[in-house]
Amino acid sequence: xxxxxxxxxxxxxxxxxxxxxxxxxxxxxxxxxxxxxxxxxxxxxxxxxxxxxxxxxxxxxxxxxxxxxxxxxxxxxxxxxxxxxx
Amino acid sequence: xxxxxxxxxxxxxxxxxxxxxxxxxxxxxxxxxxxxxxxxxxxxxxxxxxxxxxxxxxxxxxxxxxxxxxxxxxxxxxxxxxxxxxxxxxxxxxxxxxxxxxxxxxxxxxxxxxxxxxxxxxxxxxxxxxxxxxxxxxxxxxxxxxxxxxxxxxxxxxxxxxxxxxxxxxxxxxxxxxxxxxxxxxxxxxxxxxxxxxxxxxxxxxxxxxxxxxxxxxxxxxxxxxxxxxxxxxxxxxxxxxxxxxxxxxxxxxxxxxxxxxxxxxxxxxxxxxxxxxxxx
Numbered sequence: 001x002x003x004x005x006x007x008x009x010x011x012x013x014x015x016x017x018x019x020x021x022x023x024x025x026x027x028x029x030x031x032x033x034x035x036x037x038x039x040x041x042x043x044x045x046x047x048x049x050x051x052x053x054x055x056x057x058x059x060x061x062x063x064x065x066x067x068x069x070x071x072x073x074x075x076x077x078x079x080x081x082x083x084x085x086x
Numbered sequence: 087x088x089x090x091x092x093x094x095x096x097x098x099x100x101x102x103x104x105x106x107x108x109x110x111x112x113x114x115x116x117x118x119x120x121x122x123x124x125x126x127x128x129x130x131x132x133x134x135x136x137x138x139x140x141x142x143x144x145x146x147x148x149x150x151x152x153x154x155x156x157x158x159x160x161x162x163x164x165x166x167x168x169x170x171x172x173x174x175x176x177x178x179x180x181x182x183x184x185x186x187x188x189x190x191x192x193x194x195x196x197x198x199x200x201x202x203x204x205x206x207x208x209x210x211x212x213x214x215x216x217x218x219x220x221x222x223x224x225x226x227x228x229x230x231x232x233x234x235x236x237x238x239x240x241x242x243x244x245x246x247x248x249x250x251x252x253x254x255x256x257x258x259x260x261x262x263x264x265x266x267x268x269x270x271x272x273x274x275x276x277x278x279x280x281x282x283x284x285x286x287x288x289x290x291x292x293x294x295x296x297x298x299x300x301x302x303x304x305x306x307x308x309x310x311x312x313x314x315x316x317x318x319x320x321x322x323x324x325x326x327x328x329x330x331x332x333x334x335x336x337x338x339x340x341x342x343x344x345x346x347x348x349x350x351x352x353x354x355x356x357x358x359x360x361x362x363x364x365x366x367x
Contacts, residue, residue, distance in 0.1 A: 014302035015234070016295040017174070018148075018280075024263075025273055030146055031088075031178045031263030038219035041171075041234055041294075050236045050294045055219070071280075073290065073300035 004061045004082035012074040013052040022071045026063045036060045088264040093182040098203055100251055101188035107201040118142050119321035120165050121355055122183055123156030124362045133187035136247050141320040143339050145177030148280045149326035151296035159243045167310035169296040170237035175222040178260025190252040199259045208254055215257035224256040236294045239309035272342045287325040315356050
């Protein structure tokens with residue numbers, strides 16, 4: 001079964017966007033347009049800090065996902081088997 | 087496509103609610119960041135400009151993650167540095183600098199998408215502006231200017247000028263891309279710089295991080311003021327000065343992106359800046 005990545009520890013994300021830029025580099029571009037990973041900032045429920053939401057495009061599995069996982073300084077991602085729901 | 091052959095400056099007149107994007111090839115010698123910001127201050131000094139600017143490496147390399155802010159406070163020139171995602175959004179908007187000139191007669195929220203500007207009245211929800219994931223929101227609640235709901239600048243210079251100009255917030259969305267000719271070499275240099283994170287003068291933390299910086303340090307929240315001219319013109323993080331005052335590294339980065347700066351350009355920069363400051367004074 002094909003593999004994909006999931007942000008299983010997104011509470012650890014610090015919003016550095018290294019994963020976004022790595023995925024873009026693998027597509028030979030620098031920028032945010034049509035990125036297969038998107039990071040959204042929002043205030044935490046108690047409004048004391050910032051939280052991050054991550055959206056992964058299912059097409060991410062065409063990339064070198066191990067490289068994307070390893071560039072994250074906070075080990076937010078895990079490689080999992082992709083299902084039809086991913 | 088981001089154009090690196092000239093400096094693209096978005097000039098916003100908040101009084102007339104007009105804007106235009108201008109391209110200046112003669113400003114390349116000011117490199118970017120503070121160097122470019124000070125020159126633009128000299129050019130627009132009569133119009134009370136607030137200038138945000140980025141350097142040639144912002145958006146492209148790790149730790150080149152700050153934006154420069156140049157303004158005058160009671161006639162004194164101040165240079166501040168703001169972290170978060172603003173540097174990458176300005177760069178991906180295809181801009182080297184953003185000038186907000188004059189004063190609005192009503193509270194205005196400015197929405198920027200690449201080189202286009204939309205003016206919104208007070209009461210507009212800034213969260214509804216721009217493209218999520220590709221934007222930076224700079225919000226002002228009347229007390230503190232916050233970028234990405236977290237990052238600030240030292241002292242209250244930015245807050246004073248936001249108040250003076252009647253600016254309620256700024257949304258910046260960047261959707262342009264860039265692709266260096268020698269992409270494999272670019273990736274190699276990017277990785278080499280990222281591996282040098284132990285050379286930074288901050289410890290890794292779990293705080294919100296600047297875009298393109300893995301450190302999550304606790305120091306970026308409050309921004310920076312003053313510092314090394316080269317680092318501030320590139321606009322790298324002051325804690326990455328060991329990397330970005332290494333001229334060999336800087337030229338590797340500039341060359342692989344396709345910039346044609348020479349060693350003389352870098353050597354001449356402090357003199358140019360000094361002359362510009364004299365002219366402003």
